[in-house]
Amino acid sequence: MVSVAAHADPWWLESSQPPHPPTQQQTATEDAAKDTGKEDGETIWQRTISDPLALYTFVLTLFTGVLGASTILLWRENKRSVDAIIAADRPRLRLSKLQFGRAGNADPLDNAKYATVTIGFTNYGDKSAVVTEVCFDHLFAAMVPKRPVYRNKKTYLSLPVTIAPDSEHVFPPEIIYDDGNRQLEEVQHSLDGPESLSNLRFWVFGYIVYIDHLGKEHRTGYLGDWNFDGGGYGRYPDEAVLRGETFRVFSGDKRYAYNT
Incomplete structure (x- = not known):
């Protein structure tokens, strides 16, 4: 019993010995x-x-x-x-004629005759334009609405019509059967302030729709006015306007005179 105990390592000595050396x-x-x-x-x-x-x-x-x-x-x-x-290389239609007249080629200031309006457009671009729609509208008032309201889309027998570069196309005259004198009473009730022939204007506005050489649609709007008394424009430089032969054109009013 004694010799067996002497050869066996105690547990505390066995746990403290280093591991076997690596092979x-x-x-x-x-x-x-x-x-x-x-x-x-x-x-x-x-x-x-x-x-x-x-x-x-x-x-x-x-x-x-x-x-x-x-x-x-x-x-x-x-x-x-x-x-x-x-x-840049596309058609560009611009208003080139907005002519005022009277039926039967009467004097423009002859209120006894119906008024006529002739519009024309010139192609200032490099490609031909195919016109598919023309809108012509008019209004007797001191001012036009802030936003255009188009009521009359014209369908000319000549449409569609092609306008070549550097060419003008003039559409048949429009006869205005409702004269401003006949509408004066209606205008007075539709506007806030009183109207008279001295500040009553004959407004013409609309647009033209055309297709370019790539099939893209474009639109050009126009706006012009005519004064009934013939002298309401003051020192306006265009003598034809002062004589009542043509309209005063508002090309800077982008609400009506736009180009797309």
Whole structure:
């Protein structure tokens, strides 16, 4: 019993002894793991510059990316240039005639005759315009509404009509059967203030719709007025307007005189 106890290590001595020394195979495995860790620690850039093929591939990829981005930017710039050329190279219709007259070629100031209005448009663009719709409206009042209200869309027998570049097309005269004198009482009730022939205006407004060479629709609006007493324009420079032969055109009023 005594000899057995002498050869057995107590539990406190066994737990405090160091582990068995590593074998040669374990040491080699740990060294290989350390070498692998060193390789994994290299950055992509270090591997790239140390490998000629990888460096060539990296430079080629970078160049391809820059070339692709440059191609996209160049395409966008060319597209904008082409769109600008197409937008400039198109028909552009503008009001060129807004003629006032009287039925039977009477004097424009002869209130005994029905009024007539003749409108014409000139193509100042580089392509032909195909007119598909013409709107002609009129109003007897001191001022036109803040926003146009179109009631009369004309359907001429000549439509559609093509207007070539640098050409004018004049539409048949419109006869105004409701004279301003006959509407004066109606105008007085429809406006806030009293009206008289001295400030009553004969307004003509509308638009023309046309198609360009690419099939896109455009619209040009117009606005003009005519004074009944013939002298309400003061020192307006256009003698034809003062004589009552034509309308005063408001090309700067974008509510009515617009171009799309």
